Structure formats: structure tokens, C-alpha cells
Amino acid sequence: MDLHFHDARATPVEQAAVDALLGPPVTGWAGGERNATDRHGSTGGADRARAQRPHLLPALHAVNDRVGWISPGALNYVCQRLSVPPAEAYGVMTFYALFSPTPRPPRVVHVCTDLACLAAGASAIERELTDTIGPAGAPTADGTATWHRSPCLGVCERAPAALVIEAGSAPRAATVCPASPETVAAAVRGEPPAPEVRSIAAIPQAVRGDRDSLVLLRRVGVVDPASLDDYRSHGGYEALRRAIALGATGVIREVTDSRLLGRGGAAFPAGRKWEAVARNPVRPHWLVCNADESEPGTFKDRVLLEGDPFAVIEAMTIAGYATGCHTGYIYLRGEYPRARQRLEGAVAEARQRGFLGDDVMGMGFRFDVELFRGAGAYICGEETAIFNSIEGLRGEPRNKPPFPVDEGLFGQPTLVNNVETLVNVLPIVLGGGPAYATIGTDGSTGTKLFCLSGRVASPGVYEVPFGITLRELLDMAGGVADGGVLRAVLLGGAAGGFVTPDGLDVPLTFEGARAAATTLGSGVVLVLDDTVDLVEFVLRIAEFFRDESCGQCVPCRVGTVRQEEALRRLANLGADAGRRGGDDIAILADVAQVMRDASICGLGHTAANAVESAIERLGVFS
Amino acid sequence: MSSTPVALRAPVRKVELTVDGETVKVPEGSTILDACRREGHEIPTLCFGPTITPKNACRVCMVEVEGARVLVPSCSRTVEPGMVVHTASDRVKHSRRMVLELLGSSVDLSTTANVERWNHEYRADPGRFGRPSFSDAGVRDAAQAGHHHLPPAGDHAIAETVHQPATVDNDLYVRDYAKCILCYQCVDACGEQWQNTFAIGVAGRGFDARISTEFALGLPDSACVYCGNCIAVCPTGALMPSIEFDMRLAGTWDASRQTATDTICPYCGVGCNLTLHVQDNTIVKVTSPADHDITSGNLCIKGRFGFGHVQPRPAP
Ligand SMILES: Cc1cc2nc3c(=O)[nH]c(=O)nc-3n(C[C@H](O)[C@H](O)[C@H](O)COP(=O)(O)O)c2cc1C
Ligand code: SF4
Ligand code: SF4
Ligand code: SF4
Ligand code: FES
Ligand code: FES
Numbered sequence: 001m002d003l004h005f006h007d008a009r010a011t012p013v014e015q016a017a018v019d020a021l022l023g024p025p026v027t028g029w030a031g032g033e034r035n036a037t038d039r040h041g042s043t044g045g046a047d048r049a050r051a052q053r054p055h056l057l058p059a060l061h062a063v064n065d066r067v068g069w070i071s072p073g074a075l076n077y078v079c080q081r082l083s084v085p086p087a088e089a090y091g092v093m094t095f096y097a098l099f100s101p102t103p104r105p106p107r108v109v110h111v112c113t114d115l116a117c118l119a120a121g122a123s124a125i126e127r128e129l130t131d132t133i134g135p136a137g138a139p140t141a142d143g144t145a146t147w148h149r150s151p152c153l154g155v156c157e158r159a160p161a162a163l164v165i166e167a168g169s170a171p172r173a174a175t176v177c178p179a180s181p182e183t184v185a186a187a188v189r190g191e192p193p194a195p196e197v198r199s200i201a202a203i204p205q206a207v208r209g210d211r212d213s214l215v216l217l218r219r220v221g222v223v224d225p226a227s228l229d230d231y232r233s234h235g236g237y238e239a240l241r242r243a244i245a246l247g248a249t250g251v252i253r254e255v256t257d258s259r260l261l262g263r264g265g266a267a268f269p270a271g272r273k274w275e276a277v278a279r280n281p282v283r284p285h286w287l288v289c290n291a292d293e294s295e296p297g298t299f300k301d302r303v304l305l306e307g308d309p310f311a312v313i314e315a316m317t318i319a320g321y322a323t324g325c326h327t328g329y330i331y332l333r334g335e336y337p338r339a340r341q342r343l344e345g346a347v348a349e350a351r352q353r354g355f356l357g358d359d360v361m362g363m364g365f366r367f368d369v370e371l372f373r374g375a376g377a378y379i380c381g382e383e384t385a386i387f388n389s390i391e392g393l394r395g396e397p398r399n400k401p402p403f404p405v406d407e408g409l410f411g412q413p414t415l416v417n418n419v420e421t422l423v424n425v426l427p428i429v430l431g432g433g434p435a436y437a438t439i440g441t442d443g444s445t446g447t448k449l450f451c452l453s454g455r456v457a458s459p460g461v462y463e464v465p466f467g468i469t470l471r472e473l474l475d476m477a478g479g480v481a482d483g484g485v486l487r488a489v490l491l492g493g494a495a496g497g498f499v500t501p502d503g504l505d506v507p508l509t510f511e512g513a514r515a516a517a518t519t520l521g522s523g524v525v526l527v528l529d530d531t532v533d534l535v536e537f538v539l540r541i542a543e544f545f546r547d548e549s550c551g552q553c554v555p556c557r558v559g560t561v562r563q564e565e566a567l568r569r570l571a572n573l574g575a576d577a578g579r580r581g582g583d584d585i586a587i588l589a590d591v592a593q594v595m596r597d598a599s600i601c602g603l604g605h606t607a608a609n610a611v612e613s614a615i616e617r618l619g620v621f622s
Numbered sequence: 623m624s625s626t627p628v629a630l631r632a633p634v635r636k637v638e639l640t641v642d643g644e645t646v647k648v649p650e651g652s653t654i655l656d657a658c659r660r661e662g663h664e665i666p667t668l669c670f671g672p673t674i675t676p677k678n679a680c681r682v683c684m685v686e687v688e689g690a691r692v693l694v695p696s697c698s699r700t701v702e703p704g705m706v707v708h709t710a711s712d713r714v715k716h717s718r719r720m721v722l723e724l725l726g727s728s729v730d731l732s733t734t735a736n737v738e739r740w741n742h743e744y745r746a747d748p749g750r751f752g753r754p755s756f757s758d759a760g761v762r763d764a765a766q767a768g769h770h771h772l773p774p775a776g777d778h779a780i781a782e783t784v785h786q787p788a789t790v791d792n793d794l795y796v797r798d799y800a801k802c803i804l805c806y807q808c809v810d811a812c813g814e815q816w817q818n819t820f821a822i823g824v825a826g827r828g829f830d831a832r833i834s835t836e837f838a839l840g841l842p843d844s845a846c847v848y849c850g851n852c853i854a855v856c857p858t859g860a861l862m863p864s865i866e867f868d869m870r871l872a873g874t875w876d877a878s879r880q881t882a883t884d885t886i887c888p889y890c891g892v893g894c895n896l897t898l899h900v901q902d903n904t905i906v907k908v909t910s911p912a913d914h915d916i917t918s919g920n921l922c923i924k925g926r927f928g929f930g931h932v933q934p935r936p937a938p
Contacts, residue, residue, distance in 0.1 A: 097768030551831030
């Protein structure tokens with residue numbers, strides 16, 4: 001492509017960071033030295049450019065990891081290397097919250113101000129930081145650090161939380177939990193935070209020694225996540241062996257018979273998706289493991305990824321075997337440093353030991369896993385936005401139809417499943433689909449991971465069979481923290497709805513939640529007591545959707561703004577004599593309906609759910 | 623002598639569907655919008671343009687299709703046999719009204735065709751959300767994804783808009799992004815679908831999403847070749863030739879006094895069709911017909927802007 005580049009040049013450091021990822025440039029066209037053959041012939045044209053495009057996000061990460069922001073010169077160099085028009089690459093980089101197009105200190109502390117952390121006093125940390133260090137985004141006096149407000153960091157069981165990311169020749173990222181004005185200030189100064197607690201600490205059932213009821217979580221905290229041998233000595237790779245004995249169609253039959261429903265939020269039958277991909281004659285097929293986990297209050301996938309990474313890889317291998325995919329991407333959100341490190345190690349070891357690669361376990365089929373790091377965008381968990389993100393485009397959802405099973409990643413048939421959905425396949429293959437289907441209820445089979453956070457005595461991930469009631473689950477978690485009075489439970493996350501204390505007998509099943517006009521969503525159970533300011537809480541939900549809308553369609557792009565504005569007015573009604581609250585209640589209802597009816601994707605469809613339910617069920621503004 | 627076989631076009635199959643209770647037959651591959659327009663149903667469209675693959679971003683053209691959980695964009699959804707479409711149900715009307723209100727409250731639609739009429743028809747009241755906000759140049763360009771900004775202290779009567787001063791950085795055309803509805807058409811026209819120049823893209827996220835060059839560089843520093851094919855597809859007047867922009871500012875632009883004359887570009891052998899828009903015996907704008915099979919509405923810098931020699935430019 002004949003691309004136009006303005007004059008800015010990458011510094012040698014930026015250039016080296018990109019070259020470390022892509023290798024040295026071979027021609028003058030790609031930003032290298034001009035050589036004698038450069039003037040003759042083409043360098044591959046559009047096909048080559050298209051094939052390289054998935055390197056765009058990794059290359060932007062490489063620069064950002066090294067210098068902390070992406071300069072015009074660095075962007076130019078990345079674009080030259082990959083034949084990407086700079087205007088497009090700028091559009092991609094400015095889509096993600098973790099990249100900065102303006103100079104920024106190398107150390108950035110992301111302070112979670114989202115729901116669970118808000119309930120745990122994050123506002124006080126924010127205020128204190130503003131007073132002592134300065135406003136969010138401003139560099140410290142020595143210019144080495146800054147802090148930002150962040151959406152949920154996925155460690156809600158240890159709320160309040162922060163994440164420090166430091167660029168440099170040895171970039172690092174570490175979770176600061178629990179965050180306090182002191183620990184965050186220390187992180188801003190560059191002091192390494194206290195080491196993270198072990199993964200098992202996130203599973204109260206395991207901590208109590210009540211392991212028998214655990215299926216998906218049974219190995220977490222027991223197995224060494226860095227050791228393939230240890231994984232195997234705990235039953236690892238038995239399911240793959242069994243899968244190969246069953247054959248691809250046999251595996252799909254078990255998954256179908258299990259009546260497994262997707263755990264990423266949409267509860268779609270997994271067997272139907274697998275079958276549709278497997279049957280699609282168009283090749284190649286792609287597999288994507290959705291590990292973007294960014295729904296506020298959700299952290300179950302993180303616990304699996306950190307605690308039992310080989311299980312995720314084995315489950316993906318089975319999915320690839322059954323549906324004819326030779327490559328599976330794990331799309332991991334950018335804010336999960338420990339999961340990333342564990343997965344990198346596990347993938348490398350599985351590859352080295354022949355559990356991934358051209359001949360998996362000597363069984364005669366090819367399958368490999370690519371780890372793909374997100375860069376701060378909730379919307380990229382949407383099943384088609386994830387494709388655009390991997391392809392090096394803006395993470396905007398695509399129009400459906402076509403559906404992923406027909407035209408997904410790179411336009412090919414694609415299987416997208418959530419981490420938890422995939423890990424369920426191991427017990428299904430081992431014990432058989434019908435046996436699995438006896439757990440739980442008719443409409444919701446198996447066990448489910450619930451993420452308990454907020455004002456609950458023992459926050460963490462709980463694994464229970466579908467069908468227990470919310471009350472029973474809360475009791476398992478010791479009820480409200482510090483003997484407080486329960487106000488409400490946010491079920492399903494920011495896209496879900498509130499349950500009031502008189503609704504606690506709702507059975508935790510997909511159908512039960514639907515009947516109670518809410519959703520299990522990604523398994524969020526966020527407990528609120530009378531210490532939590534509900535108005536502030538609802539406002540934070542509205543802010544989240546406004547910040548995370550991709551901006552593509554009008555109902556969501558503008559609707560999420562109008563929703564937040566109306567809520568702010570209602571929250572300040574006393575001070576705003578000119579308006580009647582009724583107007584704003586009507587605005588909220590009107591906006592909610594158009595977002596639900598006319599948005600392109602699930603973000604817009606659900607962006608008013610929790611707000612509406614707070615008004616209707618909790619009476620926050622009445 | 624061998625005779626050349628006459629190429630017969632494969633017969634196009636017809637698809638039968640129901641629109642507002644009436645049976646309609648349209649060629650396979652038609653969109654719902656095509657089907658509705660054939661039947662004389664007016665469906666408002668904003669982001670849709672005849673020469674660009676629909677991005678279905680504005681959502682003003684939504685219709686209800688029985689069996690679908692959510693409304694369906696008529697401009698991009700192709701018809702299926704047996705589809706039952708409603709173009710004027712309560713849900714449809716609500717959604718049209720709200721899209722008009724949401725866009726109208728955040729974007730300057732003063733030069734977008736038909737909006738006033740539709741606002742009236744759907745009883746849209748874009749003013750109900752509050753006083754419009756105003757921003758200085760560069761403010762929207764600097765917004766970073768995921769960074770929340772609060773309204774100016776305490777002023778909750780403000781409805782945020784995409785307002786910003788018009789960007790005048792070259793002699794040929796003006797980018798007035800306060801009028802931009804983010805239809806993506808200019809990006810697609812500049813990029814893969816027509817010009818393959820890729821000077822502009824969509825940057826930022828959510829309400830801060832905007833059309834931009836890399837790092838918001840001025841056009842003269844960008845890859846822009848001034849073909850003006852983005853102007854040709856822009857449905858809102860956000861992209862406008864400088865002459866028209868200046869005349870509108872001066873209050874001298876008067877479309878009712880303009881004539882349109884078709885001719886052929888004299889510059890090169892491609893032979894693009896030109897439409898000369900003439901007001902007071904002066905060429906004030908050059909376009910090319912969108913349905914012309916050579917140009918599809920596109921031109922190069924010479925055809926679109928190189929008419930100054932024909933007669934003196936009007937004083938701005
Ligand atoms: C805005 C949005 C964000 C989403 N984020 C996630 C996510 O982080 N992880 C996930 O597994 N699914 C997410 N989903 C759901 C996916 O679109 C998709 O349904 C899911 O990955 C399919 O896998 P499953 O069938 O195994 O649940 C999200 C959906 C939307 C609309
Ligand atoms: S609903 Fe929101 S997030 Fe989804 S495509 Fe539309 S603007 Fe983007
Ligand atoms: S400038 Fe015009 S063509 Fe481009 S996105 Fe905005 S409204 Fe559409
Ligand atoms: S518009 Fe440009 S390409 Fe078309 S005939 Fe004129 S000079 Fe040639
Ligand atoms: S980590 Fe703060 S809300 Fe999840
Ligand atoms: S005209 Fe169909 S979505 Fe804009």
C-alpha cells in the first residue's frame with residue numbers, strides 16, 4: 001500500500017521495542033534501511049498487510065510497555081512495519097483505555113472505583129489521592145508516576161483494589177489489594193506492593209476444607225499452576241484422552257446431551273454452537289476463548305485462569321479437536337497480570353511437551369493456543385468485538401447476522417466460548433453428558449461459579465449446583481459483612497438487576513432469574529447493605545456504560561450519556577429548582593427503551609437494566 | 623465467423639414478504655429498506671448512503687420484524703421469504719423519535735436534509751435534555767478512552783454535545799465536526815470502499831468517538847489528496863467545500879436560486895461526469911451523480927475543485 005507518513009520518527013528505544021516483537025525490518029518500505037532491491041517489485045501488497053494486521057495491538061502494547069505511551073513517531077514506525085494507515089492505527093490505539101496518545105509517566109496506578117470497590121470505600125481513597133498526590137492523570141512532582149480511576153479490575157473479592165503498571169525495559173504489573181491511601185501512595189512512589197495472596201484465598205469453600213462440592217474449582221489451590229506434571233497427576237489430560245476415544249462427533253454429542261449453557265452471560269446452548277461450527281464446510285475454523293472478563297463484579301474466570309491454567313488449555317484443545325479448529329486464541333483482558341503470567345507459562349510448557357502443536361499428544365491432530373492481550377475495553381468481551389480487536393481493528397461489535405459460527409474471526413466459522421463454559425467440558429467429557437445433566441435443574445444443568453463481593457462476610461468465588469436459592473448462597477458466604485442490614489443484591493452485574501431482601505428465595509438458575517425479571521449474567525452477586533450510598537452506586541453503573549460504549553450506534557453512544565445526565569440531575573434534585581424530577585424519570589424510561597430496542601449489541605441492550613431496576617425495585621429516587 | 627454468445631443474466635429470484643400487512647415481492651438480496659421504498663413507505667435514514675456499504679450506525683431506520691427480539695436496521699438487513707415487517711408500530715415510532723432526539727440534542731443537524739420534517743412527524747423534542755454544551759477546539763480530540771469527565775461543576779442542566787469550532791486548515795474544504803453524526807461514510811469513502819487513501823479514521827470511544835487523522839493532524843500534514851469524495855458522501859454538511867461554507871456563513875448561499883448542469887470533466891481521459899451547481903452565473907459547487915456508473919459520485923481534486931479558471935470565484 002502506498003501510505004503517507006508524516007515526519008515524526010520513532011526513538012531508537014521505541015524502534016527496538018517494536019523490533020523485539022516483529023524482528024528487524026527487512027526493507028526500506030517497512031521502516032528499515034533502503035536496500036538495492038527495494039525499488040523493484042512489490043512487497044506483498046494488500047494480502048500481506050492484512051495478514052500482518054493482528055500484530056497491531058501487540059505492537060502497540062510493545063511500545064506502551066516500554067515507554068508508557070505511544071508517540072507519533074512510534075505509531076509511524078509500527079504502521080510502516082505493518083503497512084497500516086496511521087489514521088486507522090490511531091483510531092485503534094485511542095479505542096483502548098490502557099494506551100495513551102500523550103506523554104505519560106512510566107508508572108500508572110489504576111485505582112478501581114467500580115461497584116465492589118465503591119462499596120468498600122474506594123471514594124475515600126480517591127479523595128485522599130487527589131489531596132495528597134494531585135488530580136487523576138496529573139504527573140507526580142518527580143514525573144515518574146500518575147494515577148487514574150479504573151473500571152472493575154476483576155479482583156473484587158479483595159476490594160478495594162488498584163493495579164500498578166510500570167513501563168520500562170522490564171515492564172511490570174501488579175495488583176495492590178486491598179488498596180488504601182497508604183498502599184496506593186506507596187505504589188505511586190514505586191514501592192512494590194505486597195505479594196498477592198494465593199489463588200485459593202479467593203475460594204472460601206476450599207479455604208474451609210469443603211472441597212468435595214467443587215468440580216470446576218477442584219484443582220485450584222491444590223495443583224501447581226506452573227507444572228504440567230502436577231496437572232497430570234491431578235487428573236489433567238484424562239479428558240482429552242477420553243475425547244479422542246469418543247471422536248469429534250462423540251464429544252459434541254456429550255456436550256449437547258449435557259445441555260451446557262454458555263457462562264459468558266448470554267446462556268446460549270454450547271452444544272448447538274459446537275455443532276454449527278463443526279459442520280460448517282468452510283475452512284479454517286477458529287476458536288476463541290473469551291477471557292476478557294470485564295463485567296463489574298466478575299472474577300471467576302480469573303480464578304480459573306490463575307489457579308488451573310492447564311485446564312483451560314486442555315478444554316480448548318478438546319473444543320478445537322471437536323470443532324475442527326487448529327488455533328485457539330485466549331483473549332485475556334489487559335488488567336490480569338497474574339493470569340497472563342500463568343497462561344504464558346502453561347502455554348509454553350504444553351507446547352514444549354507436545355500437548356500443543358502439530359501432533360497433540362501423538363494423537364495425530366494439530367492444535368495450538370495464542371494468548372492475546374486486551375488493552376482496556378469492556379466491549380471487547382462482546383463476541384464479535386473480540387474478533388475486530390484480534391484482527392487489529394477498533395473493538396466495535398459487528399452486525400449480526402452473520403453469526404460467529406458462520407463468519408467470525410477473519411471472516412471464518414468461529415467458536416467463541418467463555419472460560420468457565422470451556423472448563424465445564426472437562427467433567428462433561430469425563431463423566432458423560434447425561435450424567436452431567438443430572439446436576440442442577442432441568443433448564444440449568446451443572447454447577448455455576450458465583451462471584452460474591454461487596455458487603456458480604458466471605459467474598460469470593462463459590463461453586464454450587466444450579467438451583468440453590470440466593471438466600472442459601474448468601475448464607476454460605478456468611479451473610480452481610482459486620483452484621484449489617486441487607487439493602488439489595490445486584491445480580492448479574494452492571495447489565496443485571498437488583499434483588500431486594502424479600503426476593504432472596506429466587507432459585508439461582510437461568511430460568512429462575514428470568515422469572516424474577518433479572519439475569520444471572522456472568523454470575524455476579526454483589527451485596528449492598530445500608531452503608532452503601534445507592535444513588536452513588538447507580539450513578540457509577542451509568543458512568544461505566546458511558547465510558548465503555550464503543551460509540552458506534554446512536555442509542556447507546558448518546559443514550560448512555562443522557563442516562564447519566566438524568567441520573568445526576570435526579571441525584572441533585574434539591575439544588576436544581578428549575579426542573580421537575582418527573583421529566584428525568586421519563587427521559588430515563590424513554591432512553592432505556594430505545595437502547596434496548598435499537599442498539600447494535602448487548603452493551604446497549606442492557607445498559608439501562610440496573611438503573612431501571614434501582615428505580616423500580618429499590619425506589620432510589622422516590 | 624464465430625458468433626459471440628449473448629450473455630444472459632441469471633434470472634433474479636423474487637422474495638415474498640409482508641410489509642405493514644401488504645404482500646410485497648422484491649428481488650432476492652434486496653434490503654428491507656429497498657422493499658419498503660418500492661412500496662412507497664417512507665423510512666427515514668441518516669447514516670445510509672447509496673454508494674457505501676451500510677454501517678447501520680444511526681438506527682433511525684429501524685423496523686420491527688416479527689420473531690426478532692430487537693428492532694432491525696432496514697437499511698442493511700436483507701429480506702427473507704415470509705418476513706413480516708412493521709414500519710410504524712409503537713416500538714418503531716418510539717425508537718425513531720428517540721434517535722432523532724438523541725442525535726438532535728448532541729449534534730448540529732441544521733444542514734441535514736429532512737430532519738425538521740421528521741422531528742415534526744415523530745414529535746421529537748431534542749431540547750428536552752437540557753442546554754447544549756460548547757467546547758473549544760481540540761477538547762474532543764484530547765478525550766481519552768475510558769476517562770470519565772464530569773459536567774462543569776454543578777451545572778446539571780447541560781446536555782453534552784459534540785460541539786466544537788469548525789476546522790479550517792486548507793483552502794478547499796471545511797470540517798465542521800459539530801455537525802457530524804458519525805455515520806462512518808467519509809472514512810469508508812476515503813479508505814477501502816473508494817479512494818484507498820486512508821487519511822481519516824474513527825478515533826476515541828463512546829461519546830468521545832470522532833473522525834480524525836492520526837494525532838488529529840491538520841489535513842495538509844495528513845494523507846488527504848483533496849479528492850473530496852468524503853464530502854460527496856457526508857449526509858450532514860459536516861464536510862463542506864469552503865465556498866459553500868463561506869457563502870452560508872455570509873448568508874448568500876441559496877439553493878433555490880441554483881441550477882445544476884451536467885457536463886464532462888475536461889481534465890483527463892477518464893471522462894467523469896460533473897454536475898455544475900451555478901448560482902448567479904457562478905459555479906459554486908461541483909459534484910458527480912451518485913448513480914453514475916463511472917464515478918459513483920467520486921471525483922479527483924481537479925474535477926471537484928479545479929473550476930476556478932472557468933470564471934472568477936465569487937468573493938467570499
Ligand atoms: C458488552 C459485552 C461484554 C461481554 N463480555 C464478555 C466477557 O468478558 N466474557 C465472556 O465470556 N463473555 C462476554 N460477553 C458475552 C459474549 O458476547 C458471548 O456471548 C460469550 O463469550 C459466548 O460464550 P459462552 O456461550 O460460552 O457464554 C459479553 C457480551 C457483551 C454484550
Ligand atoms: S450498543 Fe453501544 S457498545 Fe454496542 S455497538 Fe452500539 S454503541 Fe457500541
Ligand atoms: S463527517 Fe460526515 S460523512 Fe463523516 S462521519 Fe461525520 S457525518 Fe458522516
Ligand atoms: S475528475 Fe479527475 S479523474 Fe475524473 S475526469 Fe476529471 S481529472 Fe480525470
Ligand atoms: S475490582 Fe473493583 S469493583 Fe471489581
Ligand atoms: S440509516 Fe439505517 S441505521 Fe442509519
